[in-house]
Amino acid sequence: MSTTRLNCGYVPLVDSAPLIVAQELNFAADEGLSLNLLRQPSWAALRDLLALGHLDVAHMLAPMPIAMSLGLSGPMARIDALMVLSVNGTVIGVSNEMADAMRAKGWPGGFAAPQETAGPLLSALDRPLRVGVPFPYSMHRLLFEYWIGHAGLVDPSTLHIITTPPPLMADAVASNEIDVFCVGEPWGSVAVGNDVGELILPGAAIWAHAPEKVLAARHAWVEDNPSVVGALMRAVARAAAWLDTPKNRPLAIEILARSAHLDLPHAALDHALMGRFATQFGAAPVDVPGFLRFHDRAANFPWRSQAAWIGAEIARLAGINRDHAIDMAQRAMRPDCYRRHLGPIGVDMPGASAKIEGALTHPMAVASTRGEMILGPDAFFDGETFDFSPSE
Amino acid sequence: MTEEMKIAVIEPDPDRARDIIDALKEGGWNDVVVLGDVTGLARKLAALDPDLVLIDLANPSRDALEQVSVASEAQSRPVAMFVDRSDDEMTQAAVAAGLSAYVVGELQPDRIKPVLQTAIARFQMMSQMRNELEAAKQALADRKTVDRAKGMIMRAKGVGEEEAYALLRKTAMSQNRKVIEVAQALLTASDLLT
Numbered sequence: 083m084s085t086t087r088l089n090c091g092y093v094p095l096v097d098s099a100p101l102i103v104a105q106e107l108n109f110a111a112d113e114g115l116s117l118n119l120l121r122q123p124s125w126a127a128l129r130d131l132l133a134l135g136h137l138d139v140a141h142m143l144a145p146m147p148i149a150m151s152l153g154l155s156g157p158m159a160r161i162d163a164l165m166v167l168s169v170n171g172t173v174i175g176v177s178n179e180m181a182d183a184m185r186a187k188g189w190p191g192g193f194a195a196p197q198e199t200a201g202p203l204l205s206a207l208d209r210p211l212r213v214g215v216p217f218p219y220s221m222h223r224l225l226f227e228y229w230i231g232h233a234g235l236v237d238p239s240t241l242h243i244i245t246t247p248p249p250l251m252a253d254a255v256a257s258n259e260i261d262v263f264c265v266g267e268p269w270g271s272v273a274v275g276n277d278v279g280e281l282i283l284p285g286a287a288i289w290a291h292a293p294e295k296v297l298a299a300r301h302a303w304v305e306d307n308p309s310v311v312g313a314l315m316r317a318v319a320r321a322a323a324w325l326d327t328p329k330n331r332p333l334a335i336e337i338l339a340r341s342a343h344l345d346l347p348h349a350a351l352d353h354a355l356m357g358r359f360a361t362q363f364g365a366a367p368v369d370v371p372g373f374l375r376f377h378d379r380a381a382n383f384p385w386r387s388q389a390a391w392i393g394a395e396i397a398r399l400a401g402i403n404r405d406h407a408i409d410m411a412q413r414a415m416r417p418d419c420y421r422r423h424l425g426p427i428g429v430d431m432p433g434a435s436a437k438i439e440g441a442l443t444h445p446m447a448v449a450s451t452r453g454e455m456i457l458g459p460d461a462f463f464d465g466e467t468f469d470f471s472p473s474e
Numbered sequence: 475m476t477e478e479m480k481i482a483v484i485e486p487d488p489d490r491a492r493d494i495i496d497a498l499k500e501g502g503w504n505d506v507v508v509l510g511d512v513t514g515l516a517r518k519l520a521a522l523d524p525d526l527v528l529i530d531l532a533n534p535s536r537d538a539l540e541q542v543s544v545a546s547e548a549q550s551r552p553v554a555m556f557v558d559r560s561d562d563e564m565t566q567a568a569v570a571a572g573l574s575a576y577v578v579g580e581l582q583p584d585r586i587k588p589v590l591q592t593a594i595a596r597f598q599m600m601s602q603m604r605n606e607l608e609a610a611k612q613a614l615a616d617r618k619t620v621d622r623a624k625g626m627i628m629r630a631k632g633v634g635e636e637e638a639y640a641l642l643r644k645t646a647m648s649q650n651r652k653v654i655e656v657a658q659a660l661l662t663a664s665d666l667l668t
Contacts, residue, residue: 124536126574134569155540157565218540244516245541247534259514 086310090117091128091140094344095248095266096354097168097295098141099334100376102343104321112320113313119343124247125217126156132298133159139314141167142298145392148411149219151301152393154400162304162416163296163389164315165424167322169381171294171354171374172222172285173270175263177255180206181280181362189282193361193368196287196463200233203282207261214246214260222264224395225288232464255279266294267354267374268346275350277363284359284370289440291379291460293388304419312423319424322377331355379445379456380432382420387436389415390470408470430455440467479585480505482524484512484533494528494596501592516541526586528593531572539576564590571597616654623657626664 090105092098104110105117120137122128129146131137133156147161176184180203185191189202204211215223223243230236246254251265252273263273264285273279285292297318304311324330335351338344344351353359357373360366375381393411397404417435425431431451442458449455462468481503485491491508498506509518512535519527519539529536564587568575571594575586620642627638642660646653 123532123534126536126540127531130531130569130574134566136569217537243541245538247537249534250513254513257513 085111085114085116086313087116087118088138088310088314089120089136091120091122091131091137093122093125093128093141093248094346095295096268096338096344096351097171097266097374097376098344099325099338099355100167100318100321101141101297102338103325103334104317106337107321107324109317109320109324110314113317115310115313115317117317121343125220129156132161132300133157135300135303138303139164139297139299142296143217143220144293144296144388145219145221145224145396146217147296147298147414148389148392148407149396151410151414152396152400152402152407154396154402155219160301161298161414162301162419163298163384163414164304164311164416164419165297165318165382166293166384166388167295167297167318167376167382169291169293169375169379170284170286170372172225172264172266172292173281173359174226174283174285175255175265175270175273175279175281176203177258177261177279178277180261181282183207184282193281193284193359193370194287196229196283197233199282200229200235203262204230204233204235210240210242211262212242212244212260214244214251214254214263214265216246216248216251216265218243218245219396220264221285221292221294221392222266223399224392225285225292226262226264227399228395229283229288229463232462232466252276252278268350271350271353271359274360274363280363281359281361284373286370286373288463289460290442290462291381291458293384293392294374296384304416311419315419315423316427319377319382319427319429322382326375326377326381379458380430382424382429383432384415384417384420385436385439386412386415386417387439387468387470390436391439391468394468394470425451428452432457438467438469440465478505479503479526479589480507480522480524481526481528481589482506482519482522483508484515484527484529484535486510486512490600493600494593497592497596498589501588503589503592512538515539526589527574527576529574529576530597531569531574536574539574561587567594572601573597619654619661620657623660626660 090101092101105119110117125143128140132140147163149155150159150161183206184202187202187205190198213226244260248265248269251263251269254260255263255273256278270281274281325334335348335355338351339346339348354374357370358367359370389411390408393407394404397407421431432455433449440460440462443461445456445458447454448457483491483494483506485508495506507522515535515538527539568590573594575590623642624635624638627641628635642653642656646656
């Protein structure tokens, strides 16, 4: 069997695991693919190299293909999100000074109380908050602004959003450049480990099922290479299922820690993959079940309704037409590819490609191709739901 | 040129920064500011308000540049561009050279182009030099590894240097691996056993 080599970009984060595992454990080779894993120093570099064709596929922040397709980020390019690579997995933290100031304002502490945390966060300082996010169009920023905006206490436009590369996040807290940080693991735990910050909320506490990273490729490339796209999606889906099998996580940590991939000590990867966090320097770790999901509960399914939510939030941030943004966002998400390529290998498919986001507060069985599928919960912290009129 | 264009160069290495400034000055651009320390990049750039930013593609602070582009959009100024949206060829050349350029504000492409061309030539030359240096360093490190492995075989089997190397080569060929990989494996194994 001849091997197709794909240039595959990723940013060194725990949730790049599905691509690394697909290559390392030969799920890609089984499909006749070789993933040339190219580590990128920044999201902007990854984005531009994908748009210009130097990369064939990439591990990408879920809002990025949508922002790119809307011409809001970098070179205008129509980018497809073929599948979701990971759900949740981000943390929000504050500097140690902020944490003390929040306690003085009645913050109960802990890692799971968005309603009780928003007030003390916003009143802790008598100046606008400086919030570090990894990229202007990232789920980190969308979740943070949704949380603050819907807590109803402040106009999010008064926040200073400061883009800070994840590996520099802990330093930015230490040098008092930012008060709050929203970041993917391991970088939140690095800030705690350096005793400069405290974790206050996992992203999942704001939206229980937020698509975090997606598998992205140029739209024209996707259309021109259906068999390669199918092979890649099958390899990645198998890697994602492997990753969500608890007994495989220690080996996953072993593989990711290697210098060729994330080049980080095991301890830095443990938190996200084992779902155990020390929120404060020296504190006993607490369990955060389902902190980062790669496959279970239809995690990989690219819901058009998720895309619509992202489109609506981006439209608000960028001040562009909401209907247009929602329409373009839904075109960027490709549940059709997902059904076509993963249905035949027995991946369970939901009956519809859109749902009312935020409606599930408990796991629920829904109709699917193989009988029933367990979804959710996907609730927003404030109990709101997001519905829209599908364009088709 | 009637109107001076302000260029910000983001480059932590002072030698490289100096080379870029020299190249730009040769090209007739005198208003060049270098930012070496990348902390608070977005804030510093907002204060400087340059017409053009040159940054290495491999610089992790590139994402912070996006801040400037998004911020300028919010003020309904022209969108920050990656090089120039209308010129694919130029963009390709810049990316191949490892160069990013972000244009904030209203700038005519014919004014950006010569600046970028100068910078691209410079970046290309320097990235080539950097690659050659890396290759030389790697070759040196590899030779040391192979020498150590050879020494180990010589001691263990009581053979000469040439024979030890021949054995390494034969093993590498039969396993379809590089000599350096076999040498490395041998050293790792011996580290474990001692």
